[in-house]
Amino acid sequence: MRNLILLFCFIFISVIFLSCEKTEHKLRVINRSNTLYSFTVGSNFYGNVAAGGGTSEYKDTPNETSHNVIAISATDTINGSVFVSGKGKHNWSLSLTYDKNIVVGED
DSSP: OHHHHHHHHHHHHHHHHHHTOOOEEEEEEEEOSSSOEEEEETTEEEEEEOTTTEEOOOEEOOSSEEEEEEEEOSSOEEEEEEEEOOSSEEEEEEEEOTTSOEEEEEO
16 A cells, blocks of 8 residues: 555656756758748847858747748848747747748757
8 A cells, every 4th residue: 555655656757847847949041942031920020131041050949839930132022930848948940931831849
């Protein structure tokens, strides 16, 4: 009986600890197109990201939220949206592909 109570206490404490884990999401932008773009994702402004694989710094981004994406060049504007979610700490990369598609993946 004592072992059963200890097991229950261990499980209870583990569940409480895991449910209190801090959620932290960071997102960066990778520009794989052949054009210089200025990026805004949600409320984060990433500035100009060089063509051909230029990469921005990671910035904090809210969890469980759809973020509008705006990429602006001298001749073009691309609009889209991304969604990030999950418990714990996650780093995400938003890539603008050569054919101007927006792709998001976890690093």
